[in-house]
Amino acid sequence: MHYYLIVALQVFCIYHLYKHRKPYYWFFLIFFIPVGGVIYLITHVFNKRDAEKITSEITHLINPTKKIKDLEKKLQFSESYQNRVNLADAYLEIKDYNNAISHYLEALEDGSQNNFYLITQLIEAYFYLEDNILYAEQIKGYKEFIKSRTQFLYGLALEKEEKLDEAEHNLKQIDIRYSFYEERLIYAEFLLRRSKKAETKNILEEIYTESQHMTKLNKRLFRITILKVEKLLKSF
Template identity: 30%
Template sequence: MMLGYYTPVLILQALCLYHAYKNNNQQKWYWLILFFPVFGCLIYLYENFYSKRLISNLSEGVKALGNSNHRVEQLERQVKFNDSYTNKVNLADAYMRVQRYEDAVNLYEKCLEGFMAEDPVLLMKLLSAYYQNGNYKKVIFIGEKLSSNKTFKNAEERIALAWSYFFDNQQSVAIDIFKDLDKSYTNFRHRIEYSKLLIKLDQHESAETILQVLMEEFDHMKPLERKVNKPLVSETKKLLRELDKVKS
């Protein structure tokens, strides 16, 4: 019975200590959590996760991490048993989700064979993997291959292409791509990224104009649509606040 009691307490302690370490919290929390396991953890959770929603998100995040690793291991076994195109792509997608970008690149490249060598969906996956792995020249190479593809024209992968041109010291090309993606009542993520690029180039007024237009469009959305786009709304507001600070 005692073991059954202490196991969840130890898990709770470990989670709280890990969170305190990751967030550089004060040393007092370490002593409180270690010497008063139950009450210390409860006080820590109350202070750092004052809403039930945030506590739930922490729990779900831990479960998701465990499930992701388990899923990757399952897919790795499937590829060893049968290295079919589908199995390799599924595993590469899983590697992307757990930020194993180099492994994802290697698998996507192996899938570019035969009739799949020019498949636009696979090329876009590979482009994203190259970008996350910091290989901007390869992103540009794939982007040129996809230049005539209609799906790619407004895909989020084209954001990675624009940033890759920027990091490759081809700023004018990056701006041209973002200008082409700057379309009213759509491409919200693309336009937020465009504003970030303009901020990097110290073109604050142009960036603010884009963000203000976005806010107007968000304000005209129906409640459900606005709820779906809530993270983008929050990010837009944050960028506007940061620009206000720069102006003041």
């Protein structure tokens, strides 16, 4: 029982960490320090909304439609910028891209806000529906854009427009060790399509080597990606 409680705590902390974009080093603290999960809860969860916050997030994780309904009620009660963005984020989480885009666009009409985060989410939603790079052009000058998933999606959109050199420049920024495994695999496949076999093999070998040192949880999370990497490596 003690073992399962520890695993449950680690899973929740990783979910919370990923959702709220906390520094990556917390992954290592949570998994390799016995009290890492407890420290994370105290510093990043309990000091915000205490145990009620944990219960709410676990419920929403299990039943995402309840989260949508709760956020819709909040928006009906108060049509604030943040309530609308929160609802759009929830739609994006469940891959309801049309509703997510609708709310993001409405929130974007509020010219008093710093819309960098909003535009990154809008780009993410648009990517799965159409080749839209309009909004990326608005924020690519921001330092937060560099080496982000948003820049990666921008690179893929550029490839679809056959702007291959520009696409490669933007996709290359995501090639950061011990992170972005799925994105780096896609970048490697892009290089292979451009007949850059040496660069492709180098990235695949790096991902494979890193996979040998992953935690058990990460191995489960990225199992399909690792299998694809191994399959591609066998073709060289």
